[in-house]
Amino acid sequence: MTDTTADAVADPTPAGPPRRVHAFRDDALGYDDASALAERVRRREVSPAELVEAAIERCATVDPVLGALVHTDYDRARHRAEWVRNSQLSAPLAGVPSAFKDAVRVEGLPMTLGSSAVPTRPALHDGPYAPLFRATGLIPVGTTAMPPFGWTAATERQGGLVTRNPWDTGRTSGGSSGGSASLVAAGALPIAHANDGGGSIRIPAAVTGLVGFKPSRGRHPDEKFSANMPIPIISQSVVTRSVRDTVAFLTAFEAGHRPVGVPPLGTVAQAPGRRLRIGLVEHSPAGDPTDAATLAVLREAADRLAALGHEIVPTTAPVPDSFREDFIAYWGLLALGTSSGGRGMFSPEFAAERLDPFTIGLAAMARRGLPSLPLHLYRLY
Known part of the structure; x- marks a missing residue:
């Protein structure tokens, strides 16, 4: 990402925020991806503390424009960086x-799922996912923004709060993982x-130029509120700037957690030595026909894969x-369950009267459609 300004991002002007912002500079993080940084740490070319300080400074530089961080955890990140340097350099990342x-x-941090209805009381303990994430060696510096309960494809919250795309701050960084995508892309x-x-x-990765891969469900543990969905649909993962970083994270995670019966992902050290048969789906079964510009990019990618020797098979989504x-x-049923059962799902202090209009509308839609809901669930299973 390039910018004609200096490393520091200017404050928004009366005409609006800068159109493109980034935090890349010649500091400890440099221009490396996560895999390269982890290798530099192992070689003791750079310390975890230096990387964390650089990340904190970069976040402070761009977040006033991007609106991607909702809670910072800088002191604990610094402490963890010292602990990692002294005792956990063997972790993959x-x-x-x-x-x-x-x-x-x-x-020690609130979990609000982007909603004003969920209280900002710090959690008394980790959920099932957080310690496994940290076991990969990653050092979290805070939590990132999302739209209320992750319903929408733009990271916009109550009170006019928005998360911006660093490539063009007049546009969205997508949703619901828009905060994470914005910070990584910047x-x-x-x-x-x-x-x-x-x-x-996948949506935030697509609109910010990142790698976004949704793993198969069941590979990672979920929070109780999502694990208890009638049909579990949530997968945990990361957004990155390189394919190898996504693979490195998934393999690092499964070293500490792999459910019985789930085959290992393994490492990806080089291009596959065999010819692959790749399906090409040009139109979504859940939306309008794909526009011409998107089709052109999709077909260009297919042509590149074919030139590498792989077989491209046009097909429809199964x-x-x-x-x-x-x-x-x-979707509506989940919103209805959230609005009516939030106290049991999240906190006794859950305030349904502070729900956003979109959640309220989804729940109302679900109430009207309750008679046909069993059929929908049956077809989704």
Whole structure:
């Protein structure tokens, strides 16, 4: 990402914020991805403390414009950096700064899922995911923004709060993992936690130019509120600037947690030695026909893969025609469960009267469609 300004990002002007911002500079983080930084730490070319300080400074530089961080955890990140340097350099991503999305319980930090209805009381203990994430060696410096409960494809919250795209601050960074994507794309962090139920990793990655991969469900533990969904759809992962970083994280994570019966992902050290058969889906079963510009990019990627010797097979998405209708109905059911059962799911202090209009509207839609809900759920299973 290039910018004609100096490393520091100017404050927003009356005409609006800068159109493009970034934090890349010749500091400890430099221009490296997470894999390269972890290797530099192992070689003791740079310390975890230096990387964390650089990440903190970069976040402070760009976040006033991007609006991507919701809670900072700088003091504990500094403390953890010293601990990693002294005792955990063997972890695959040891010393690399990162962040949690505001969707997992982290001891000492609030988890609000982007909603004013969820109290900002710090969690008394970690949920099932946070300690496994840290066991990879990553050092979280805070939590990142998301839209209320992750329903929407833009990271906009109550009170007019928005998270901006560093490539063009007049545009969204997507949702629901928009905060993580914004910071990684801007170079403030090399890698950040994200999760995905209906595109919440893939959409932000697409609009900010990152790698976003949704792993198969069941590979990672979920928070109780998502694990208890009628149909679990959430997968935990990361957004990164390189394919090898995404693979490095997934393999590092499975070293500490791999459910029985789930095959190992393994490492990806080089290009596959065999010819692959790759399906090409040009149109979504859940939306309008793909626009010409997107089709051109998709077909260019297919041509490149074919030139590498792989077989490209045009096909349609393996879902029924009813998928869009069924998923929207399920989406509404989740909102209805959130609005009516928030006290049990999140906190006795959950304030339904502070729910955002979108959640309220989704829940109302679900109430109207309750008679047909069993059919939708049956078709989704």
